[in-house]
Amino acid sequence: MSSSSNRQRLNIDNINQHVRSAQYAVRGELAVKSEQFRASLVGGTSGLPFTQVISANIGNPQQLDQKPLTFFRQVLSLLENPVLLEHEDVLLNQLDYKPDVIARAKFLLSKVGSVGAYSASNGVPAIRQSIADFLERRDGFPANEADIYLSAGASSGVNTLLHIICADEKSGILVPIPQYPLYTASLSLLNATCVPYLLDEAKNWGTDLATIRESYEKATAAGIDVRAIVIINPGNPTGASLPKEDIRAVLDFAREQRLVVLADEVYQTNVFVGEFHSFKKVLRELQKENPGKYDSLELASLHSVSKGMVGECGHRGGYFELVNFDPEVQAEIYKFVSIMLCAPVIGQCLVELMVNPPKKGEPSYELYQKEYTSIFEGLKERATALHKAFEQMEGVECGTPQGSMYLFPAINLPPKAADAAAKEGRTPDEFYCMRLLEATGVCLVPGSGFGQKEGSLHFRTTFLPPGTQWVGSIVKFHQEFMDQYR
Template identity: 55%
Template sequence: MVPPPAPTASVTAVYTPSPVASPVSSNATLSRHSVSSSKPRKAITLESMNQNLRKADYAVRGRLAIRAEELRDRLATGETLPFTEIVNANIGNPQAMDQQPITFFRQVLSLTQYPPLIDSDHASAIFPPDALDRARILLREIGSVGAYSQSQGVPYIRRSIANFISERDGFPANPDDIYLAGGASSAVASLLCTICNGPSTGVLIPVPQYPLYSATLTIENATAIPYQLDESNQWGADIGYIGSVIRQTLAKGYALKAMVVINPCNPTGSCLTPDEIKEVITLAAENCFLIIADEVYQTNIYRGQFHSFKKMLRELQRDFPGKYDHVELASLHSTSKGMVGECGQRGGYVELIGIETEVLEQLYKLVSISLCPVVTGQILTELMVNPPRPGDPSYALYKQEYDTIYSRLAERSESLFKAFKEMEGVSCQEPFGAMYLFPTITLPPKAILEARRRNEEPDEFYCMEMLESTGVCVVPGSGFGQKDGSYHFRTTFLAPGEDYVNRIIAFHQEFLRRFK
């Protein structure tokens, strides 16, 4: 069992502002020309800005991603490099690869964006009748997509989401518990802003984790409490160990407010079992913290099946009356992943269970400050949870497109997994879900020394060398958190073809040869 880690120091530091200068007297001349300086003064500097933002790290779009764009620009100018294209395997961005939009979704979006199309003479020749009908319904409920909706989201769309959740779990859902959001990331930011109350606030986050959570907690000046996932057990949750982390956290005086669970997991591709989910819920019931269930990859399942936290909670409440009634749960979903892959449309929602009414009022105030989620993103969310059904004119094409996207993802995950299994010094857990693999790499001591000489993390050095040699951009495991002394990288399996995989294999062999 891995010993409980100490709270992450980098997110607990409190910024102490410099003393404020005395106000300028009322008769002073406030003019740039009156300031004797060779360099114009700036109100906002690196030292005076929000220091918590400076401390926040987001490796997915960090140093390697910036370098990848520089190399892409050099290729565009005709410069000769060891490769002819950049493969952005660093981010789950399906439609930046070869994933095509779902036709029905884009048809309805087109009609809601330009309503005169619906009643045009040629509409029936261009659009199927169910797309026209859906657009009419949505426009009747919404009005114009150019107008603000309710801050919580369009009521009709929240009802559609509630129906989807009820069908998925077999337990009823309430539209009033659902908040539309500009993608799941926006919902996460709102949740953490609501619950965090300074450095004494502790939030359990998995290691490895999607760095949105650690970065947002840093900005909120709260404390991330890491709990290690068990790589030897398919990156599972060791409940006994997590319990010890909780006890240590409480003993240190932190107010433990929430636990983040990413299922299916980004970056590892693992999935929790029903028993593991129920054990997490039991920990929440016993220790009184909110569960933030990040379930945006719930349709990206390649082995087994998805089990939602909402369903497992309702089963426990049914089977053990009174014991779990007070559990608080926030479950997230998004249009960016799954077979939809509409990352740029920014659609998603959070369902909130067991939260006090007074707290919800404050959350509503917070989301109201942003007025409303993007309305077209809300429409896309409705289409995701309420797609064409058997018998509908668009169903056959929808099913064909959905199944094609799914089968390609499943095949690519298996192909990349097999390639990693054959590489010297590389081990990788099977891909159960999500869009990523998180292989362990055993780096030669000489490579580690060279990385230290360059003041880089060893896996970051490896990934940068890969990018410079192959044009394939991945993310070092140090950007997600990892057990001390271990090295990983995260890669998507969204890119088509075998060429980039072969480039990775050839690079790895040459890297080992150089540093042996």
């Protein structure tokens, strides 16, 4: 037997190198280490200086004790086990199910048949119609269910759209920096070009058109075919909520340069300051004001059940809506989603519940409203507490929480900390986050994982974990870290 037949076919150098080069910081080295710590704590022989791991690195609400909304879970339970519907008296009188829960489950079952069966590739028609109705209520403009595609969370929708838009390595996508690393990682996998544009930290992380134009022109001059612009609103990791004039300016620039607009709007209900303006609504307003001028501007908007007050990340439900896309291109998008068969049907049903929750006067409304408001107020309260803590920390600057589930403070670390980081082959913000994890069990993500302005340092934290004790441990650690490396 030859020695070569005794070796594995795959090694780190001959697998797809685009996968190898992709970076995804929110589940990177720090997250892996935090899970090892968590396992040690469960084993009871950790010897660690903390008693719990706080995963503030990822927007995963139900891992951090956010309670599922009762109406949603009760309907899902009946969809998964329809035999329960044969015992309505027990559901109503002993298990505290409400009549509208039963009615909704029956409606959805009549449309999907069984959640164990494939649906149409782009999703159950009745669910797409329910989304279209929601979009019309939200924006005041009609929506067409044929332009709506259910997906396994917004990430799957992003993957579909980028596969369609990116033809080769010269295809460029304008991506905000800092950004959610899904975008840079996906472009890496596709061997396409990320064209970064910096958000304006001094302007609450708003978009700056001059910066976008500069990035676009630089890439175009280098032979890149810039085809689309990504906007995350409300922002991740920044929490920024864009004013309407910023959205109008971006749409105008996109029309001028013939760019597809990818509007990632998964945090649309997580807004603490101002209000959420959808790209679709602003585009329709522009079309109304300027007949014909914006009719070729392609917009794809994404939403998900993973965020907001729903927090059902594990159910993998989401959708995207296409506006002004060529029908032949749309047919290819349908083919692409067909290759993946369909989004999880139970996730699709959850999307229907999200866009069509109990209404005033319905039996489940009062409890739904109470739970929803409690989650929203809890998030706002913790965001404010965290912001206050950062304000008292030496060398830390952080804007007022505006939305989403994150804060992205800037940190100024002493030169000695940068030297110690370099010895470990880390960036100073990675070094800081690693020391913090080892000392407190709190897992954050260094700003370098999202991209940041040259010479600046940040970290991203969620404000999902309950309580404030973990915030106190960050403040204490920070003071000791600064004293050590002064």
